[in-house]
Amino acid sequence: MTSGPDQISPRRHPAASTGRETRSLLNGLTLLQAVAQHQPIGVGDLSRVLGVPKSSAQRSLLTLESEGWLQRADAHSRWQVGPSVFALTGVVGASADLKTRARPAMQWLVEQLNETIHLTVPVPASRSAVLVERVECDQVIRSMHPIGTAFPMHCTAAGKALLAVTGQGALEHYLEQPLERYTDRTITDADLLRKELTGIPTLGYALNIGENTNEVASFAAPVFDMRGQAEAAIAVSMPRARYVETDAGNIGQLVAEAARRASCTPGIES
Template identity: 35%
Template sequence: MTTQPGTETAGRVIDVLLLFTDGPDDLGVSWIARELGLSKAVVHRILQTLVARGMVELDQESRLYRLGPTTAALGARALREFDLRAVATDTLRRLHRQTHETVTLTALVPGGRAYIDQIVSTHEVKMTVELGRRFPLHAGSSGKCLLAFLPQPRREEILAAELSALTDKTITDEETLRTELTAIRDLGYASSQGERQADAGSVAAPVFGLDGNVRGSVSVCGPRSRFTPQFVGACAPHVVEAAHDLSTLLGWKATGPGRPTASLPAPPP
């Protein structure tokens, strides 16, 4: 099979980056070229591209390269999401047993949020979500509870931007959404009826990290026909409890630094 030029180039770039994971902290052009069997000219071009994007940086005195801030940011993001998913398994399973509906875990990502895990409902008619796909924060309970607890400057920035309609139930009016977010902060959880996906209902609560900032959300979702006000009322305490437990596992403390979270209701006994 013939390797496409673009694929070969991408592979070389990745190979260069991977050398920084198990080699010396600072690498030179000649050393990289020897390790990968590439010419110095090719290695130099790759490194210049990576420098331009902040993936590596050049020490002007030693003329050696080290990992840059962009790589650090990517690694931190991957670690945060991995930690969130890794600690969530038992809590999600418990919430699934309590509700018998689809349980999801969402992470805050640049430009919105993404589902990173789910346990599908035991009902014959059920809802599933697409893992890894980015969704806006203003549509659906998982996004709204993230938006409600974001730092105010970031929240206002999102509210001032275009609030596109994913369904005919999506809240697209800034003031209406602002009122909804205030209610979510008071309640400690969000609910939705067909706002992100038509005919789907959901309840979600925010998950906080060690620094007190919102990191993600946990939700229960399913057909709107089953998400009656009575079911939402009965389900919400379990969702809040699950989110509280995940936050605690991530090191969050109600009296710790970061955004105030005193409005979160206490979990049921």
């Protein structure tokens, strides 16, 4: 029946709308959980696990893929959890103790350099380091990344600082997979990266000049927990235009000192 001039079109009741949105959210979370438990899983198997039509499962998969919660696992259209899950894992998993220890050191470092300071934690499952805390500088033009950003390990200062002190087995496992190129300065040769990482513990800090993003320079050093294992990295990130090569040693030593202050153990020499 069509609505005429004297007829009132039905309005969606707010409660009904809220109810549908809640069910949609719960259905999405249920599907995400099912993929996490059975990954990699195809849409047919997933529809049987959840008891929903394949078309409904496929729509939900594509929606979650668009936001990074899921990703395709292989050429057979199987699915696995995506980078947004790992980013959330890093943010949630970062202990309150770590942030409490790191915050004064980060504040001290921003006072020394007046550049943005990041605290990142490793998430090996996603081959990334996730930003969990940030202290801003007062520069008009500055490096800006939201909490939860996942950075590749092999071409960021924080990632390299963490890789340099990981166990040999974990490092070789990381290097088994191809190193993605982000800029013309990205190191994609495993032997070259291994050689650079070898020198970082002695130097005391890692350096990235335009390897992940052309316009950004960064320095980082690892933060160690009570067991002497690297649990995070403190990094300074700045526009590459403000980076002066002759200042590298001084910046690196300041970053290493901030990481030492945030650590439970001395860790690497600074």
